[in-house]
Amino acid sequence: MAPRSYWKGYLKLSLVTCPVTLMPATSDAERVRFRTLNGKTGHPVVSRYLDAGTGAVVGDEDRVKGYPRGEDEHVILEEEELEAVALDSARTIDIDCFVPSDEIAWIWYDRPHYLMPADPIGEEAFAVIREAMRATDRSGIARLVLGGRERAVLLMPRGTGIILWTLRFGDEVRPEEEYFAGIGGGKPDAKALALVKRLIDERTRKWEPDMVEDPVQENLLELIRSKKPKKGTRKSGPKTARGGDNVVNIMDALRKSIEGKGKR
Numbered sequence: 001m002a003p004r005s006y007w008k009g010y011l012k013l014s015l016v017t018c019p020v021t022l023m024p025a026t027s028d029a030e031r032v033r034f035r036t037l038n039g040k041t042g043h044p045v046v047s048r049y050l051d052a053g054t055g056a057v058v059g060d061e062d063r064v065k066g067y068p069r070g071e072d073e074h075v076i077l078e079e080e081e082l083e084a085v086a087l088d089s090a091r092t093i094d095i096d097c098f099v100p101s102d103e104i105a106w107i108w109y110d111r112p113h114y115l116m117p118a119d120p121i122g123e124e125a126f127a128v129i130r131e132a133m134r135a136t137d138r139s140g141i142a143r144l145v146l147g148g149r150e151r152a153v154l155l156m157p158r159g160t161g162i163i164l165w166t167l168r169f170g171d172e173v174r175p176e177e178e179y180f181a182g183i184g185g186g187k188p189d190a191k192a193l194a195l196v197k198r199l200i201d202e203r204t205r206k207w208e209p210d211m212v213e214d215p216v217q218e219n220l221l222e223l224i225r226s227k228k229p230k231k232g233t234r235k236s237g238p239k240t241a242r243g244g245d246n247v248v249n250i251m252d253a254l255r256k257s258i259e260g261k262g263k264r
Contacts, residue, residue, distance in 0.1 A: 007146070008118055009091040013129050015253035018122030020093070022164060025112035032220045090145040093164070095129075095155065098138040104154060108167050115155065115162040125250045130157045 007022040036045040049058040066074030093115075117126040133140060133155070140155035146166065154165040 006113070009093065011115070011126065011129065012092050012094045013140075015256050016125050016129065016250060017253070018125035018129075019118035020115055020122065020126065021118045023114045023116075025114050025163065031214075032217060032224070093142045093144050093153065093155070095140040095142045097141050098133070098136075099141060101137050101139045101156060104139070104167075107173055109154070110151075110166040110168045113164040113166070115164045125253075126162075128250060128254070130160075130162055133157045133162075 006024055009020065009022075010017050011020045037043065038045055049063060050056065051058055065077045065079075067077065069075050117123045129140075134157040142153050142155060143150055144153050144164075144166075145151070151169075152167045154167055156163045156165070
């Protein structure tokens with residue numbers, strides 16, 4: 001069964017727009033997960049929100065978001081207020097600029113996603129943007145709201161699709177100089193260097209996904225298969241996704257963009 005769409009919206013470059021869908025490129029769905037049970041009854045243990053002052057259970061309708069403003073002081077924000085500051089990037093990936101593809105260091109890369117056309121109508125516009133980035137060796141920089149936060153994202157052509165990387169926030173990347181400053185910069189012994197180079201050559205092989213397989217995962221599965229299961233239930237509900245719309249004529253949009261009529 002094909003995976004459900006994670007996000008649907010629009011990819012936009014000046015006046016060229018096409019509906020797209022976004023899917024995470026990585027998944028931990030196959031990883032072994034455990035539930036916490038009551039060892040005496042075998043029943044699952046559930047978590048609840050408790051009032052730190054009274055110890056009473058706080059229901060869904062009573063929970064609000066608060067920003068700490070000093071000890072025991074919070075600014076309360078209602079859902080309506082949070083929705084009011086939502087940006088256009090919640091439904092549109094508007095490419096703001098382009099950078100040489102090799103200029104952004106890997107440390108800024110956060111999570112990869114697959115970006116693809118949402119329907120056949122948008123494939124032409126999508127392909128033009130993708131192939132133009134490939135031909136110029138450029139990557140697009142845009143902004144997108146994911147998980148309630150606006151993120152800077154990097155768009156890179158790959159095969160017939162586009163890889164969208166969320167980028168780390170500026171305050172998340174620590175300056176390397178603070179950690180590498182005390183390391184000596186002298187050249188190593190030439191003979192030792194030659195031996196290590198030889199060792200590297202002997203151990204070099206083509207990249208394969210099995211290089212990062214988790215051996216513990218299979219051991220856990222084997223252990224689980226060897227044990228007798230206890231009865232239990234698990235409920236899940238379907239997720240819904242919203243769709244896209246039509247696109248403008250691609251050549252007209254490109255001409256107007258080049259002429260400057262598409263400038264924001």
